[in-house]
Amino acid sequence: MSDDAIIDIRSLSLAYERGGQRNVILSNLDLSVARGEFLVIVGESGVGKSTLLRVLIGLARPSSGKVRLATRPGCRTPMALVFQDSRLLPWRKVVDNVAFGLEGSGLSRAERRARAEEMLALVGLAGLGSRWPHQLSGGQRQRVSLARALAVEPDVLLMDEPFSALDSFTREGLQDELQRVQAKTGKTVIFVTHDIDEAVTLADRVVVLAGSPGRVAADIRIDVARPRQRRDAALSEAAAHLRSELSRRSAEL
Template sequence: MADVDAKVVVDAVSKRFEGRQTVQALDDVSFDVADGEFVCIVGPSGCGKTTLFRIIAGLETATAGAVHVDGDRVTGPSTDRGMVFQEYGLFPWRTVRGNVRFGLEQEDVTAAERDERVEEMLDLVGLRDAADQYPKELSGGMKQRVGIARALAVDPDVLLMDEPFASVDAQTRANLHTELLRIWRETAKTVLFVTHDVEEAVTLADRVVVLQPSPGRLKEVVPVDLDRPRDRTTSAFREYESRIRSLIGD
């Protein structure tokens, strides 16, 4: 039974895609996320990770069940959920500052408040010196930090991230992990982070939601009881990684 006092409640969510062939992508998935918690969602290809992400984001509608944020049912996208995607989604004709400002342009705030918020976000992600550059001038890691700043600019309660670091090299990914955890601590946001990388999940998460495929079902929720920053070379870290891999393998 999901905790009704949780920040995010995924309650018996199922998703079926109708077409030439009916595909049951998710079946009766339930879990909750506490306020300020960092939760990773992992599982093999075909387990419905991205479908579940899109339902939580309000970009897809569940066939059955529901998602609630702060007790309110999710019926579509909202500024209470900021989204960061793997493919960046930056506007190439806008500078870094212009991209971060985009969401705020839809909000009822003064120009001065908007400008102040943009500068705060640029400082938060360490991109003030690149504020006037365009996406084509940025590295993959810098683009993803712009995406994070843009998502946080409207001050959402929940940050949703769909494999955001999958397309960057290992060293950049490690740096982004450090940056993301710092930003998470400073902002106290609730984070749901979809990844196919078990090591990444153990590095980041308070708990790891493990899905199994065909159709996507909840296998287990694994609490990660390790102090941060986490050393990937320790036996304790490797034990968590091995346990989650075995759950996915089963």
């Protein structure tokens, strides 16, 4: 494991039995993620993108292989996961949703609330903590979900197609917001998406999963300066290259 890697995956495979049949989802997957890196994973549906996130956070157990983490000593929550839907608790106000993961942390109620308010401000929702989830737009609810994940101070932020259900205008706004938050916090981010334009807008590096079972088919660095302008010709070129690689590698596997 290299000194700058926060995650190192070696020979990871995952299979499960269903109806007497063995289904292999991931096979012999190798992947390292550098500390502070924004890594985006793309690939067709069913190739194992979300499964890989579930393995990383401990919701699924690999059949073989190893995942090594180099998180901070004593880190209470090494990883936090943001889902496609916000999964907010409708009976709790926004600030209490954000503070939910801090319960049992040893922080006082006032300290939990202060951190939740801080995270809401970080994602652009200062002053909205007293609202109920149903009073927010879809984009605002996803910001609350991001604030909740950040509140537990994870070393790695996992994001499973978090903007896919939103309209394009809201989605672009949240992409910009996420880049700003990641630049400010220095968090390592692993982000799953189907959207090639989203991938090149956000990523330092894009990993393509392809095949059945899924494996790493391409590993492409996006060498475009930040802050990024969405209509930049360099991003368009990167997206065209990524689409070509995705099509070619998928056909080969």
